[in-house]
Amino acid sequence: MSVTLTRAEPSIAGAGDYIALMKPRVMSLVVFTAFVGLMIAPGHLHPVIGLTALICIAVGAGAAGALNMWYDADIDERMTRTAARPIPSGRVAPGEALAFGLTLAVFAVVVLGLLVNVAAAALLALTIAFYVLVYTMWLKRSTPQNIVIGGAAGALPPVIGWAAATGGLAIEPIVLFLIIFFWTPPHFWALSLYRTEDYARAGIPMLPVVAGEAETRRQILLYSLVLAPLGVAPWFLGYTGPLYAVVAIAAGAVIVALALRVRGERSGHAASKQMFAFSILYLFLLFATLLVDWVAGGLFGRFAA
């Protein structure tokens, strides 16, 4: 028996490739929602500690992204949307991405635990583990409910932000968690409607691949009908002022109207693309308004008082 050892080619990956491994666009939404959770929490948090928490959450999200790209390199290379990512394009070796992701994950959790608090660190560890182990390794390739259950990972950042500021949990961040949780399926299913061939080629059982377009459109509408009133819940529960209510009701009406258009679409994917684009704006609008409301003094301040 003979074993041939060949040296790995020296890496040509630049710093930009490692930044791409961290999924910076996903990271920006994670940091933004965590920032809102951190800001609206009662009590005072020193800005340096708040910034430290946000850096750790950003790095933790980046770690989860890198580990996702490491595990999914085989399906990423079969999808046009992801074929140019650092691993399938050959710029970063899978082992490098794994080491990078694990290192960042450990650093993010340990530093958050040491410099901020253990509750936030535990939640960050749970988020990374859930995204990598439950979503990426288990659900993504096995069930069309992958992004429904896996969406919990993306919904946790405002809870981590709140925990970083208070050291505990409360109903308010859980409402924010639920908003993102119910936002995730219509957001990703709208995308998957016009990327169905990509997902089918990669063997990912996204809902349009498994259950067909009609069922996906119906599910988008159902989740949007839950999401729209849930978006108003922070005002309904008395946590926000009227500005938030106006924005949440208007944005919720638009998302339901777009979901109805998606449901009624017979050919082409114009409505699905609109739905996908607006869903990003919807989440940004809600959280930005929460922040504005808080700055204006109408938000959770009355709880802290």
Added chain:
Amino acid sequence: MTMSVIMNEDKSETGIKLTEQQQRARRARSIAIAVSLGVLVILFYIVTLVKGPGVLNRPL
């Protein structure tokens, strides 16, 4: 059963010569690691100043 290990003869004799692109990439990675470690050191330093002597006395 005997086991023989065959190394890539060319490379083991002359060592790996990095191309210019590989050298540039390695330099960029080294700088990025140095900056990251620098930021981490500064972060710990500033947080220690902010929290004072009780830096490790953190709430749950």
